[in-house]
Ligand SMILES: Nc1ncnc2c1ncn2[C@@H]1O[C@H](COP(=O)(O)OP(=O)(O)O)[C@@H](O)[C@H]1O
């Protein structure tokens with residue numbers, strides 16, 4: 533038997549305990565806009581998700597699309613503005629966000645999964661009241677002479693409730709839900725929600741076994757720039773307070789914390805630009821990236 537064949541057989545055997553552990557369980561995967569680099573990588577992502585489903589895992593995909601929104605805003609000569617990883621979203625920006633996330637990115641991912649042989653259904657948080665939201669209150673940190681100041685982020689929302697009914701129905705029929713991070717407010721209006729936060733809230737509501745965040749860095753780095761392979765829940769706040777975790781990494785670790793608090797066993801932050809990143813993370817002993825545990 534050629535060595536190549538034996539190596540493949542070994543990989544399959546290595547995955548056996550994980551196949552047993554994951555069978556029938558929900559895994560929530562957040563597919564960040566920075567990980568949607570080229571067609572080959574996107575196709576590999578779709579194949580990974582389909583493979584998961586074929587072997588009995590129940591994947592739920594929540595996607596981002598920050599860079600894709602920025603490209604569109606650029607065409608309209610609108611400069612993006614972020615505060616602590618959140619896009620300041622006025623009415624006009626909200627229209628662009630919804631158009632790009634729901635109308636373009638969501639449908640592209642759904643079509644790709646279906647084209648590759650899966651069964652995906654695209655949803656926004658407004659469908660079936662899936663992701664209910666309210667305006668996000670963000671405070672600038674207090675200084676010696678100034679109390680914490682309220683920052684107005686416009687139509688940026690935070691999740692108040694996830695309605696799992698629609699997701700459960702789809703999962704029972706073996707559909708892969710693909711969710712755009714637009715939520716619905718009490719007044720029926722759209723809210724722009726950071727996709728990491730949506731993924732964390734959905735993972736907690738579905739009591740997912742794992743939350744996997746695909747991004748464009750190897751994982752969380754310490755103050756020396758080295759990859760941290762495991763972060764315990766209580767280390768998250770100090771790492772943010774010390775300024776080690778900044779910008780777009782803040783909503784990521786916070787959503788992992790919310791997911792762990794909600795009963796998710798483990799969260800992973802991994803480099804989605806690496807081919808078959810999800811499979812490497814969940815089916816090999818060593819894994820890649822940073823794992824966050826309770
Ligand atoms: N401690 C840290 N470790 C790794 N990345 C960090 C850290 N602090 C801040 N970051 C930044 O967070 C970014 C990831 O967030 P973001 O760009 O919002 O990703 P995505 O589009 O995948 O949601 C990284 O590219 C990096 O610049």
Ligand SMILES: CC(=O)N[C@@H](CCC(=O)OP(=O)(O)O)C(=O)O
Nearest residue numbers: 565596597598618619725726727
């Ligand atoms: C409030 C807020 O910042 N919303 C994000 C939603 C998309 C997102 O989160 O995309 P990534 O995961 O690719 O960064 C935004 O407007 O960019």
